[in-house]
Every structure is written in structure tokens, then in C-alpha cells.
Amino acid sequence: MRAAAGARAARADRRRSTAAPRAASPTQTHPYAAVDVVILTIDAGELKALVVQVREGPCAGQWAFPGGLVQMHESLDDAARRELSARTGLGGIYLEQLCTFGDPGRDPRARVVSTAYFALVAAKDMVAASSKYAGVAWLPVHALPRLAYDHDAIARAALDRLRAKLSYTNLVYGLLPDAFALGDLQEVYEKILGRRLDRRNFRKKILASGLLRRLRTQRRGPHRPAALYRFAQRRPMMVEML
């Protein structure tokens, strides 16, 4: 009898595919594997994360990062990429595994071991409406509400990782448009690191790195025009940035 219930739950999982299990089945015999994705972008000069409103279960109504069960045929990275492209128009620029959370009770509905990813997208892109969630929003990372499950910890991990990587990789390119002014670049760094940087030192360092190509165009505005640059290489690299 317990076995029959377990089998029923298993079939239901297969059908619902990426959805998290609906209720803790007393017959669950081993943890489910899932992914959760922290999708970050810069919007209106702020670092924002894509969150979805949980539709069912004890956490209904709370915000959480989008996620779902890992399918039999796909790798973890594929599962994360699937979540990413289901939520955003473009596939996203960058995706990296963060860490894995597996405390019993982290998800009240079932025993789920979830691998967290973080992703960068250039501009907050179309967000596909989804019947899976009650709502979707881009919220400022520095003023997130309490999130469902253990997603507060995931948010912290994502921000920590991003901060660390900004200083020794060229990942920022994933948060900027193709052409940008040095001031834009600096602003992204300051917003994410949470501290001011010296403009002269910053420009010296960045330009000396040789990662940027100066364009012939300028950006005009109500101020002195700014020279525009683009990243010579738009792919992830280890580089001393700060």
C-alpha cells in the first residue's frame, strides 16, 4: 500500500515534469533533485533578481527563485538553462553553479535537494508569463523581502559569488549593453560591491587591462559626451579587474 502510493507519486512527478512535488508524500523514499536559478540583471542602475510567486503549498504567496525538478534525461546545467530560458527571452549570457542545499525540511512539500545557479542577463528581458507561478517580478537585490523555503540563503550565496567574481573575471559584460561608457561600468561595480570607487584609479586599471575596445562613437546627453567602449571579448575569462 505504501508502495502503491509511492509509485503514484512518482508517476505524478513525471507528468508534472519541472514542477516541484505538490505535497510531502509519506512514502517518498529518497530526495528529489532540483535546481533553483538566481537570474540577475542591471535595471535602472540597480541590481535586480527575478523572483516568482509561489502558487501552492505552505509558502503560497511568498517570493522565490524560479526552479524545478531535474529531469531524467538532462544534466543539472541543462535543467538550470531550461529554467532560465523559460523565464527570460534571451537564453541569458552566463550561467554558473552556485552550491547545493539539502537540509531536510527546507521545502515543506517534499524532501528536495536543490542545486542553486546564478545567471546574468544583459537587460531585463521579456518575462514569459507562466501558469506555474502566480506572479513574476524583478526585485532589487539589496531590498529583497523574506523569500520562501531557504531562498534567502541562496540569494546571499549568489550575491557573494557575484561580488567575488567581479574582481577577477570579466563577467560584468553580462550585465552591460554592447556599448557603454566607463562611468556605466563603474556604476555597475559600485552598485554591486556596495562601495564607491575612485574614478581615476578605476579608469586606469580597466583601460590598462586591454579588455575594452574604444568605439568611434560617443554618447551625448545633457553633459559632456562620454566615449563609448565595448568588451573586446564577450565570453567569460579570468582577468584581474580590480
Add this chain to the structure above:
Amino acid sequence: MRAAAGARAARADRRRSTAAPRAASPTQTHPYAAVDVVILTIDAGELKALVVQVREGPCAGQWAFPGGLVQMHESLDDAARRELSARTGLGGIYLEQLCTFGDPGRDPRARVVSTAYFALVAAKDMVAASSKYAGVAWLPVHALPRLAYDHDAIARAALDRLRAKLSYTNLVYGLLPDAFALGDLQEVYEKILGRRLDRRNFRKKILASGLLRRLRTQRRGPHRPAALYRFAQRRPMMVEML
């Protein structure tokens, strides 16, 4: 019928507890969650890893890192700690999550998503004989044979992580006995980083850090006696070491 087989497999899993699933069941509906632990020590001046010989399945006879399925009641960390203390006498000094591997096909027996951990132990301690594996050995990390599954990648990840952490944490204490000479400490760093360090600069830096307490005792040998030191704090800390 498929459902019945699935339930049977699930019950079998619960019974075998930590053992990996024996054969890919055609009815497996979602991936299993597992942990693998890279247990490292310094022995005879070399960095060594604990490996076990796979007893069954297509990889039988090959070496792999010890691991097993995550139980319903335990966290990932607990599962890793359980593997660690099942293999070594002392619980081990340090345990940290590395990353998670989940490619389909990484384990030919079943679909397994495995979270890798790395652990440091002070001296290669008793290794509990286990019916689970055909053999157990400490092998030099720099000359590992080809490992089973995707454990080559896990080994690389563990070594990379350890190298990185040595320079900005005090984790070395986990690889050293309570009292040691500065030469010992330097040797550990050189062995793991794979390069020579200048002795005078090394001593200056380490002693200036204030992390070590000089003991009144000396170590005698066929050479000039060496002053002995101990770490003032034997717990993981972020500290600039090199």
C-alpha cells in the same frame, strides 16, 4: 507493473541505505541524490586522497571516492560527514561542499546527482574495512589513476579548491599535527601548490600573521633543532596566508 518495479527499487534503496543503486532501473522516475567525499591528508610529505575500489557494476575494480545516497532524514552535510567518519577513525577536521555533478550517464548504474565534498584529516587515520568496497587506499593526489565515473573531475575540483583556499584561509592546520616546525608548514604549501616558496619570505609572512604560537619545545633530529609552533586557533578562518 512499471510502477510496482519502481516501488520495489525504492524499498531496496531504503534497505541498502548508503549504497549506490545497483543497476539502472528502467523505471527510475527521477534522479537519486548522493554525496562523494574527497578525503585528503598529508602522509610521508605527500598529499594523498582516500579512494575505494568499486565492487560491482561496470566500473568494478576501478578506484573512486567514497560516497553514497543521501538519506531522507539527513542533510547533505550530514551525509558527507557520515561517509567521512565511516572511512576514517577521527571525524575529520574539515568538511566543505565542492560542487554538484549531475550529467546523465555519469554513473552507468542509475541516474545519480552527486554533491562532492572535500575533507581534510590530520594524519591518515584508521581506515575502517568495509564490505561495501573491495579495497581502500591512500593514493598520491598528483599521481592518481583514472578514476571511476566522473571522479577525475571531482579530484580536479577538490585540488583546485584546496589550492585556492590555502592562500586565504588557515585550513592547513587540518593537514598538520598539533605541533610542527615552520619547515613542515612550508613543505605542505609547496607540495600542494606545486611550487617552491622562498623560505625567508614565507617565515616572515606567516610569523607576522600572528596565527602561530611558538612552543617552548624543539624538535631534534639529525640536523639543527627546529622551533615548534602550533596554530593559536584550530578552527577555519579567513586569513591572508600567502
Add this chain to the structure above:
DNA sequence: TCAAAAGTGTTGGCATTACACCCATGA
């Protein structure tokens, strides 16, 4: 003409590197 952002060099301090000789011991 004003407000607002863009652009530009120099200096001092600190940290890192490179480097060579004497010492104490057991065999």
C-alpha cells in the same frame, strides 16, 4: 551661466620579491 558628468597624473606608502651566509645537530 549653471549643473552635471567626463576626463586626466602624480606621489607616498606598503607589500612582495629576490637574494647569501652562518648555525646546530647527529651520524
Add this chain to the structure above:
DNA sequence: TCATGGGTGTAATGCCAACACTTTTGA
């Protein structure tokens, strides 16, 4: 006495942080 590792200081270099004024534009 010899082989082996233990112990020590200085000088040159490079890196980073601090710092203020002029320029260009649109409103």
C-alpha cells in the same frame, strides 16, 4: 667533519590608494 635542514635582514620594485582641477555639453 660533513651533510642536512634551521635560522636570519636588506634593498629594489611594483602596486595601490589618495587626491583636485579642467572640459564639454544641454538646458
